[in-house]
Amino acid sequence: MRGLTDSGRGTLQAAFTAVAVLAALALFVSACATGGTGARDEGPAHAPSDAVAGAAVSPSPSSSKASAHVDAVRLVKDDPSVSAEVKRDLKPCVANEYPIDVSYGDVTGGPGDDVVVNVLTCGDAVGVGSYVYRQERGRYENVFRAEEPPVYAEIDRGDLVVTKQVYEKGDRVSSPSGEIVTTYGWTAGRFVKRYNTRNDYSNAVGGGASPSS
Numbered sequence: 001m002r003g004l005t006d007s008g009r010g011t012l013q014a015a016f017t018a019v020a021v022l023a024a025l026a027l028f029v030s031a032c033a034t035g036g037t038g039a040r041d042e043g044p045a046h047a048p049s050d051a052v053a054g055a056a057v058s059p060s061p062s063s064s065k066a067s068a069h070v071d072a073v074r075l076v077k078d079d080p081s082v083s084a085e086v087k088r089d090l091k092p093c094v095a096n097e098y099p100i101d102v103s104y105g106d107v108t109g110g111p112g113d114d115v116v117v118n119v120l121t122c123g124d125a126v127g128v129g130s131y132v133y134r135q136e137r138g139r140y141e142n143v144f145r146a147e148e149p150p151v152y153a154e155i156d157r158g159d160l161v162v163t164k165q166v167y168e169k170g171d172r173v174s175s176p177s178g179e180i181v182t183t184y185g186w187t188a189g190r191f192v193k194r195y196n197t198r199n200d201y202s203n204a205v206g207g208g209a210s211p212s213s
Helices: 006-033 049-054 072-077 084-089
Strands: 100-105 114-120 127-136 139-146 151-156 159-166 178-187 190-200
Touching (some): 072 100, 072 127, 100 151, 114 151, 127 151, 139 159, 139 190, 159 190
Antiparallel strands (some): 100 114, 127 139, 151 159, 159 178
8 A cells, every 4th residue: 555654554454354243243143133044132923812832722612522313203203211102293384394392401411411401392392291312322212301391391591491481271272371491500410409499470461461440
């Protein structure tokens, strides 16, 4: 370099060397900060919230139940605990349409859906038999039976609710005097009565007797 003394040239070369070292150091630090192929020091990536601590994700209660779909007519007719009268009257009303209502749900805590079957009359849909079938070892076992018409069974929030219409002398089939509602819970392998309620209907509405003037 012209115009510089030996000492000046030495000082300038030292400055260039220092700048090159600083640039290389800055490049190395930048590569580590952006990930690159260098080691991460913040630990492993976070697992999803449903797999924290290695816990397995359990299915919801509804998905863990085996879905049920049965031939309810055949179930009733093949059931030795169903009365011969109910079986005899269980005939199609129109074509292949049987007077039978079927509900699926959980009332016994079994491995699959329980089946609640109501057998009705064709003409006025009066319940003549109500049954609950629980799945046991791949088969359905009758665990509840009510054959005192008119009767109707339902599943309500995990309980079995059975309604029986009450008729007084002179009542029409369409106009009972009241109803008795009984709630059963499954306990120790059987249904146990929990609540019993009677509702009396008014005779002043729905075509009943009018109050005297």
